[in-house]
Amino acid sequence: MPEEPSIRRVKDPQALLRHIQELLDRQAVVANLVERSPMQRHELVQSLVARQQSVELGRQIAQLHPADAALVLENLPLDRRLQLWALVEPARRGPVLLEVSDAVREGLIEALGDTEILHAAQDLEADELAYLIPQLPEGLAPELLGAREAEDRAQVQQAMDFPEGTVGSLMRFDVLTAREDTSLDAVLRYLRRRGDLPGDTGVCMVVDRAMQLRGVLPLKALLVNPGATEAGEVMERDPLAFHTDDPLAGAAAAFERYGLISAPVVNAHGRLVGCLNVDEVLEYVKESSQRELLAQAGLPEDEDLYAPVIVSARNRWPWLALNLLIAFIASRVIGQFEGTIEKVVALASLMPIIANVGGNAGNQAMALMIRSLALNQLTEGRFRRLLSKEAMIGLLNGLVWGGVMAAVTWLLYGDAILAGVMLAAMILTLLMAVTTGVLVPYGLKAAGQDPALGSSILITGATDTLGFLIFLGLAALVFGG
Amino acid sequence: MPEEPSIRRVKDPQALLRHIQELLDRQAVVANLVERSPMQRHELVQSLVARQQSVELGRQIAQLHPADAALVLENLPLDRRLQLWALVEPARRGPVLLEVSDAVREGLIEALGDTEILHAAQDLEADELAYLIPQLPEGLAPELLGAREAEDRAQVQQAMDFPEGTVGSLMRFDVLTAREDTSLDAVLRYLRRRGDLPGDTGVCMVVDRAMQLRGVLPLKALLVNPGATEAGEVMERDPLAFHTDDPLAGAAAAFERYGLISAPVVNAHGRLVGCLNVDEVLEYVKESSQRELLAQAGLPEDEDLYAPVIVSARNRWPWLALNLLIAFIASRVIGQFEGTIEKVVALASLMPIIANVGGNAGNQAMALMIRSLALNQLTEGRFRRLLSKEAMIGLLNGLVWGGVMAAVTWLLYGDAILAGVMLAAMILTLLMAVTTGVLVPYGLKAAGQDPALGSSILITGATDTLGFLIFLGLAALVFGG
Numbered sequence: 001m002p003e004e005p006s007i008r009r010v011k012d013p014q015a016l017l018r019h020i021q022e023l024l025d026r027q028a029v030v031a032n033l034v035e036r037s038p039m040q041r042h043e044l045v046q047s048l049v050a051r052q053q054s055v056e057l058g059r060q061i062a063q064l065h066p067a068d069a070a071l072v073l074e075n076l077p078l079d080r081r082l083q084l085w086a087l088v089e090p091a092r093r094g095p096v097l098l099e100v101s102d103a104v105r106e107g108l109i110e111a112l113g114d115t116e117i118l119h120a121a122q123d124l125e126a127d128e129l130a131y132l133i134p135q136l137p138e139g140l141a142p143e144l145l146g147a148r149e150a151e152d153r154a155q156v157q158q159a160m161d162f163p164e165g166t167v168g169s170l171m172r173f174d175v176l177t178a179r180e181d182t183s184l185d186a187v188l189r190y191l192r193r194r195g196d197l198p199g200d201t202g203v204c205m206v207v208d209r210a211m212q213l214r215g216v217l218p219l220k221a222l223l224v225n226p227g228a229t230e231a232g233e234v235m236e237r238d239p240l241a242f243h244t245d246d247p248l249a250g251a252a253a254a255f256e257r258y259g260l261i262s263a264p265v266v267n268a269h270g271r272l273v274g275c276l277n278v279d280e281v282l283e284y285v286k287e288s289s290q291r292e293l294l295a296q297a298g299l300p301e302d303e304d305l306y307a308p309v310i311v312s313a314r315n316r317w318p319w320l321a322l323n324l325l326i327a328f329i330a331s332r333v334i335g336q337f338e339g340t341i342e343k344v345v346a347l348a349s350l351m352p353i354i355a356n357v358g359g360n361a362g363n364q365a366m367a368l369m370i371r372s373l374a375l376n377q378l379t380e381g382r383f384r385r386l387l388s389k390e391a392m393i394g395l396l397n398g399l400v401w402g403g404v405m406a407a408v409t410w411l412l413y414g415d416a417i418l419a420g421v422m423l424a425a426m427i428l429t430l431l432m433a434v435t436t437g438v439l440v441p442y443g444l445k446a447a448g449q450d451p452a453l454g455s456s457i458l459i460t461g462a463t464d465t466l467g468f469l470i471f472l473g474l475a476a477l478v479f480g481g
Numbered sequence: 482m483p484e485e486p487s488i489r490r491v492k493d494p495q496a497l498l499r500h501i502q503e504l505l506d507r508q509a510v511v512a513n514l515v516e517r518s519p520m521q522r523h524e525l526v527q528s529l530v531a532r533q534q535s536v537e538l539g540r541q542i543a544q545l546h547p548a549d550a551a552l553v554l555e556n557l558p559l560d561r562r563l564q565l566w567a568l569v570e571p572a573r574r575g576p577v578l579l580e581v582s583d584a585v586r587e588g589l590i591e592a593l594g595d596t597e598i599l600h601a602a603q604d605l606e607a608d609e610l611a612y613l614i615p616q617l618p619e620g621l622a623p624e625l626l627g628a629r630e631a632e633d634r635a636q637v638q639q640a641m642d643f644p645e646g647t648v649g650s651l652m653r654f655d656v657l658t659a660r661e662d663t664s665l666d667a668v669l670r671y672l673r674r675r676g677d678l679p680g681d682t683g684v685c686m687v688v689d690r691a692m693q694l695r696g697v698l699p700l701k702a703l704l705v706n707p708g709a710t711e712a713g714e715v716m717e718r719d720p721l722a723f724h725t726d727d728p729l730a731g732a733a734a735a736f737e738r739y740g741l742i743s744a745p746v747v748n749a750h751g752r753l754v755g756c757l758n759v760d761e762v763l764e765y766v767k768e769s770s771q772r773e774l775l776a777q778a779g780l781p782e783d784e785d786l787y788a789p790v791i792v793s794a795r796n797r798w799p800w801l802a803l804n805l806l807i808a809f810i811a812s813r814v815i816g817q818f819e820g821t822i823e824k825v826v827a828l829a830s831l832m833p834i835i836a837n838v839g840g841n842a843g844n845q846a847m848a849l850m851i852r853s854l855a856l857n858q859l860t861e862g863r864f865r866r867l868l869s870k871e872a873m874i875g876l877l878n879g880l881v882w883g884g885v886m887a888a889v890t891w892l893l894y895g896d897a898i899l900a901g902v903m904l905a906a907m908i909l910t911l912l913m914a915v916t917t918g919v920l921v922p923y924g925l926k927a928a929g930q931d932p933a934l935g936s937s938i939l940i941t942g943a944t945d946t947l948g949f950l951i952f953l954g955l956a957a958l959v960f961g962g
Contacts, residue, residue, distance in 0.1 A: 009720075011721065011735060013738075071738070192706070202700075219683075219704065220700070223672045223673070224672050238489075242492070246492065250492060255763060257549065261742065282766065286733075286737050290852055293773070296777075296848070297844045298841070305849075324886065335827075338826045341822070349819060350812060351833075352811050353805065356807070357805055360778075367780055389790060393797070397794050397798075401801055468833075
């Protein structure tokens with residue numbers, strides 16, 4: 001962009017990180033010398049060098065894209081992070097704050113005084129400010145809003161009211177609009193006078209006097225058509241428009257299916273209020289998938305790599321506690337059969353096999369189910385069909401792999417009855433596991449929950465407990481105890 | 482787009498799916514009647530109705546975006562899928578084939594004759610054809626390529642040679658270019674004459690005579706600057722350009738960090754060869770995350786929901802077999818301690834707790850590690866730091882939760898020594914688990930593998946086996962057996 005000629009973009013953030021780290025190391029060495037030998041005659045020289053290095057670091061930081069500055073900050077231990085943060089120009093701190101993760105943002109904001117925060121936030125757009133405000137010190141919001149024009153202030157308020165996960169929470173307010181009878185030349189003249197494109201979008205929205213959406217004019221239509229053409233003639237009619245309260249997941253899927261760059265957003269009255277852009281959608285998709293990966297392991301959204309051990313350890317407690325509870329229940333199930341195990345101690349060796357294979361089969365069915373739910377593939381009729389298909393698969397795989405394990409058991413322990421118990425338990429466990437794998441995500445979805453969160457632990461808990469119950473229960477029937 | 486005014490785009494693919502399903506149901510009823518009662522006098526009327534319904538279905542399909550047509554086809558049982566596929570206009574089959582999943586595409590291609598395939602593929606762009614060719618009947622490639630112009634043919638060949646997962650494999654060849662001394666007016670005149678924008682990108686690439694990339698001219702620069710301006714004056718210098726063999730994952734991360742819409746792609750000699758667009762990147766990111774979700778459960782890339790049971794069951798065999806093998810090893814570890822278990826049968830009840838919590842802690846460390854690797858956050862120094870931090874977390878959590886479980890064990894079994902074994906085993910197991918959780922993904926990455934694939938099963942296998950070994954080994958030391 002001509003107005004920011006010095007911003008570097010990098011393909012390899014690793015190299016960037018190493019480079020900044022080296023600069024910091026070098027400065028730390030010099031700063032250390034200054035501190036440790038205050039009486040030396042090199043003092044002045046050294047503090048000069050330290051200052052020089054700070055200037056060099058500041059220069060490097062100033063050249064970084066806010067997203068890269070955020071990346072560097074996230075990857076520095078706390079002391080260095082704050083040292084570097086102090087070198088970021090006050091006016092550039094706002095965009096950097098938008099880019100860092102929640103966990104890191106908190107610490108960066110704490111390090112700033114009120115005036116610095118006001119300075120950092122003053123140039124942000126309405127949607128950006130709305131995103132930041134909940135994490136800022138409480139007293140500052142009125143002052144921040146007061147400094148803005150009425151329309152802008154109303155937009156910030158609006159943006160804060162859209163629930164997370166809705167289109168409204170991610171849309172931009174700044175949109176280029178035209179009327180149907182506007183000529184393309186008039187649009188071009190307006191753009192040249194303005195010298196900029198609002199919101200960096202690839203489209204111009206066509207609206208009527210009441211701001212009702214009439215169509216969408218891709219910028220390429222401006223370029224390839226004669227200037228006298230009216231917007232209404234070349235606009236795309238009935239464009240795909242989102243409501244502010246549409247779920248983002250659905251909007252992201254539509255962006256992907258249709259290769260959209262920008263889409264209009266309307267409110268409940270059909271009034272154009274903003275647009276949703278592909279760059280925000282891409283970020284949303286990426287973040288959702290990462291959140292899902294972490295959530296499956298029971299971790300909160302993000303964890304500062306450099307948080308103190310006690311903070312990180314505590315982050316994992318709820319999930320560990322839940323797991324312990326589930327394992328404890330499974331353990332009590334086994335406890336009921338200790339008499340049988342005393343009789344046939346081989347059961348103790350064999351039972352983890354049942355639990356393991358059950359958990360595995362359940363998680364496979366679950367993964368397919370979650371994908372189907374995410375791809376919007378499941379009507380009720382198809383759900384029943386899927387359930388019966390999975391049951392067939394469970395039965396088939398139970399026969400095949402139960403047969404294999406029964407043969408192995410027979411070879412190992414020379415006990416045909418034990419092998420029979422193994423076969424029966426494998427079949428029943430696999431049937432139970434795939435059914436659970438299908439039903440749990442479906443149930444969570446029906447209850448309005450995200451099926452990707454929590455499905456795994458529920459399924460593993462169920463397959464462990466029921467797997468032990470099936471195997472040891474069958475064994476108790478056969479061997480007594 | 483003005484040239485395809487009748488294509489509908491939908492926010493809710495579920496509703497679309499239900500609608501088509503209803504049409505198919507209605508047609509099936511009528512068609513059934515025609516078949517079953519060939520001697521009735523209503524025959525003619527009914528076959529007319531059936532034909533009418535087919536026409537209506539065809540009309541509906543013709544209005545669908547190729548991505549939606551693909552979605553509908555994927556969600557129909559095999560017979561109906563082929564029935565509907567036959568109704569898709571020959572020329573529109575190419576784009577639909579590009580959109581369906583690999584598993585479904587195979588069946589659709591099999592249903593077409595050679596002439597139909599040639600017809601479907603003839604209007605595809607070079608990169609699209611290259612994507613399709615490997616799945617087409619072998620004999621057809623020469624004919625398909627022969628029908629194209631030399632340059633086009635060379636591009637298809639090139640695109641097929643780029644390995645999967647590289648920028649080259651996803652780039653488009655068709656790019657708008659200009660020289661530095663071209664005036665913006667000249668670019669506009671060219672676009673108006675052409676009446677279209679090559680490749681639908683948001684930028685114009687600025688190159689010299691040797692096609693070396695000089696800069697990038699965002700289309701908005703065309704719009705907001707006076708026509709006499711030269712491209713070189715307003716272009717973005719030193720733009721972020723990708724090499725054809727850059728990994729897509731890194732390119733996608735850059736698109737996300739910088740909010741890119743389109744980026745130039747150069748070959749090893751710095752020659753501009755194409756561009757990478759955000760719509761492709763978005764699709765790549767979405768597909769990667771879904772593949773990861775499935776791969777974690779050991780499922781191949783995609784599975785046709787309507788594949789026969791035996792095919793779906795077999796898809797899960799490799800993973801089930803691997804799991805069985807690992808569970809079997811764990812089982813043999815327990816087998817070594819059957820003497821001890823016979824003495825203290827409570828061990829059998831308690832051992833799943835150790836394995837479960839170990840697996841859980843290992844997977845948490847793994848998820849954080851995979852995220853760090855994906856975000857490019859790990860230099861070697863930071864890796865060591867992370868490892869020692871995780872070890873501290875493991876130790877701390879082992880003390881806390883091992884203490885809890887030791888207390889519970891004491892209460893349940895009134896055996897202080899058994900409680901002590903539990904405490905020691907929990908600490909050691911958690912330490913072992915987090916270390917494994919950090920080392921396994923790092924090792925896989927260092928070995929050039931995707932750490933997200935396979936990490937989970939390796940870690941669970943290790944924590945199960947070693948967890949049992951630690952717990953029962955300690956018990957054997959204390960209780961003998």
